[in-house]
Amino acid sequence: xxxxxxxxxxxxxxxxxxxxxxxxxxxxxxxxxxxxxxxxxxxxxxxxxxxxxxxxxxxxxxxxxxxxxxxxxxxxxxxxxxxxxxxxxxxxxxxxxxxxxxxxxxxxxxxxxxxxxxxxxxxxxxxxxxxxxxxxxxxxxxxxxxxxxxxxxxxxxxxxxxxxxxxxxxxxxxxxxxxxxxxxxxxxxxxxxxxxxxxxxxxxxxxxxxxxxxxxxxxxxxxxxxxxxxxxxxxxxxxxxxxxxxxxxxxxxxxxxxxxxxxxxxxxxxxxxxxxxxxxxxxxxxxxxxxxxxxxxxxxxxxxxxxxxxxxxxxxxxxxxxxxxxxxxx
Ligand SMILES: CC(C)(COP(=O)(O)OP(=O)(O)OC[C@H]1O[C@@H](n2cnc3c(N)ncnc32)[C@H](O)[C@@H]1OP(=O)(O)O)[C@@H](O)C(=O)NCCC(=O)NCCS
Numbered sequence: 138x139x140x141x142x143x144x145x146x147x148x149x150x151x152x153x154x155x156x157x158x159x160x161x162x163x164x165x166x167x168x169x170x171x172x173x174x175x176x177x178x179x180x181x182x183x184x185x186x187x188x189x190x191x192x193x194x195x196x197x198x199x200x201x202x203x204x205x206x207x208x209x210x211x212x213x214x215x216x217x218x219x220x221x222x223x224x225x226x227x228x229x230x231x232x233x234x235x236x237x238x239x240x241x242x243x244x245x246x247x248x249x250x251x252x253x254x255x256x257x258x259x260x261x262x263x264x265x266x267x268x269x270x271x272x273x274x275x276x277x278x279x280x281x282x283x284x285x286x287x288x289x290x291x292x293x294x295x296x297x298x299x300x301x302x303x304x305x306x307x308x309x310x311x312x313x314x315x316x317x318x319x320x321x322x323x324x325x326x327x328x329x330x331x332x333x334x335x336x337x338x339x340x341x342x343x344x345x346x347x348x349x350x351x352x353x354x355x356x357x358x359x360x361x362x363x364x365x366x367x368x369x370x371x372x373x374x375x376x377x378x379x380x381x382x383x384x385x386x387x388x389x390x391x392x393x394x395x396x397x398x399x400x401x402x403x404x405x406x407x408x409x410x411x412x413x414x415x416x417x418x419x420x421x422x423x424x425x426x427x428x429x430x431x432x433x434x435x436x437x438x439x440x441x442x443x444x445x446x447x448x449x450x451x452x453x454x455x456x457x458x459x460x461x462x463x464x465x466x467x
Contacts, residue, residue, distance in 0.1 A: 144273075144312035144314050145267050145270055145271055145313070145316045145318040145465070146270045146278060146310025146311055146313070147310065147311055147312075147313045147466070148308045148309070149212070149311045150206045150207060150208070150209035150309035151205075151209055151306070151434045152201075152202045152204065152205025152207070152306070152430075152434060153202050153304065153305065153306040153427075153430060153435075154202045154304060155303075155304040155431065156192075156304065157189065158186065158188075159186055161173070161183065162177065162182070162299070168292055169293065169294075169298060170295060171299055176299050179398070180299070180300060180396050180422075181397020181419055182299065182300065182419060183420065185301065185303075185421060185422035186302050186420075186422075194285060195227050195228050195305070196237050198283045198285070198303070198305035199222050199237070199305045200237060200241040200242075202281060202283065202306050203242050203307045204242055205307070205434075207309060209309075209437075210309035210311070212277065214243045214244045214245075215243070215246050216276070216277045217277050217279050217309070218274070218275030218278065219247055219249075219277075220235040220242075220244055220247045220249045220281070221235055221249075221250060221265060221279075222252075222262070222283060223253070223258030223259050223261060223262040223280075223283070223426040224251060224253065224284060224426060225256075225426065225456075226283075226284050226285045226288060226289060228285065233250060233251040234251050234283065235250055244279060247275075252265065254455075254457070255332070255425065255426070255456035255459060256393055256395065256423070256425045256453055256459075257453035257455050257460055258282055258426025259282035259306070259427070259429045260322075260393075260451060260452065260461045261459070262282065262426075263308070263463065264322060266280050266310055267310070267320065267463075277310065277312065278310045279307060279308075280307065280308050280309075281430070282305065282306050282307070282424075282426035282427040282428070282429065282430050283306075284304065284424050285303050287301060287303050289353055290354060291353035291354070291355075296358055297353075297358075300422060300423050301354070301422055301423050302421050302422035302423065302424050303424060303427075304421060306424075306434055307430055308430055316465065317465060318463065319463060319465075320376075320463035320464075321375055321376050321463070322459075322461035323459070323460050323461065324460075326457065328364065328458050329457055330357075331356065331360035332354070332355070332357075332361055332455065332456035332457075332458070333356070333456075334351070334355060335351040335352055336352070362398075362399065364454070365395065365396070366399055366402040368458075369399070369403050369452055369462075370406035372460060372461070373407060373450055373462050376450065376464055377450075384408065387409075387413065387448050387449065387464070388413065388449060389413055389414070389415055389436075389442070389447060389449045390403070390449070390450050391414075391432060391433065391436075391449055391450070391451045391452075392414060392451070393429060393453035394416060394417060394424070394428040394429075395418075395423045395454075395455075396418070397418055397419075400414050400416060401414075415432055415435075415441065417431065417435055425455065429451055446467070449464070449467050450463070450464050451465075
């Protein structure tokens with residue numbers, strides 16, 4: 138394989154999968170004490186896709202999104218040298234999800250591994266894939282984000298159950314010599330307690346009511362909100378300073394879809410029009426590591442990206458606390 142060591146990957150294929158079943162805010166109001174008005178005003182969410190227990194797993198959704206991305210790229214899957222699947226909610230510990238995806242798309246020449254970086258999982262996997270391409274080790278990579286978060290929801294906790302949805306998204310990256318790409322990744326493990334979910338499988342742990350509650354997503358919503366509205370604009374500003382780009386030059390800021398108010402706050406801080414911040418949170422809610430590639434797929438289908446070069450920043454944040462951002466052309 139002859140790879141120019143100054144290459145980075147360009148997104149040449151995008152795919153996504155969303156489960157058929159949806160729950161509207163009015164449906165949520167039948168489960169917990171809430172209302173369409175409250176959820177819409179505080180989050181921007183109107184409905185979310187919910188996995189079908191007979192059909193959808195993190196693995197099956199990843200496979201479907203990956204197949205669509207490879208078909209969209211129009212490549213021979215044997216060209217793929219790396220498959221990374223980001224997921225916080227894998228239905229199997231092993232074989233790892235990336236190996237299942239490799240098998241399903243016939244990427245027989247690829248190395249595989251999964252990453253668990255909570256909501257910034259896709260950004261983390263994308264940045265990792267770019268580093269493999271940059272090193273010259275691989276020429277083409279398949280990066281997937283997949284989540285079955287509604288498995289981990291406490292349906293009695295109105296502060297969290299309204300926020301999340303299920304789905305998967307994938308991109309194919311192919312090395313090119315003339316592509317701009319720069320990333321920044323950060324973490325604050327010391328502040329991690331504000332989002333917490335324990336594994337059910339722990340030797341010696343009595344399955345008390347308290348322990349069972351800890352196996353669901355537990356969150357201090359206000360602390361996470363403050364973290365996001367402070368750190369996301371800061372990392373984007375630092376990224377733009379590093380690349381010497383002004384925010385005005387960016388066509389789209391493609392952010393993790395967690396909360397409309399968080400995205401609006403970032404737009405305000407960067408002094409950019411909200412139209413430059415694509416959103417689909419209204420229909421998908423927060424799909425964690427799947428949110429950015431699902432949104433990218435929607436943008437490609439409606440023509441916002443795909444024809445001509447667009448300068449974009451993608452950024453995500455979440456449990457850990459972890460966050461990251463990169464600037465590239467798409
Ligand atoms: C979760 C979130 C929407 C809550 O909004 P908020 O404005 O911070 O609301 P608070 O938690 O302060 O709660 C305010 C009140 O609304 C109530 N409330 C919480 N969820 C509610 C719901 N679904 N429906 C109606 N009322 C609700 C609370 O009980 C509280 O009532 P009280 O004042 O009587 O105690 C918001 O904090 C948020 O989005 N945080 C970020 C979370 C996130 O994105 N996490 C994922 C990161 S990857």
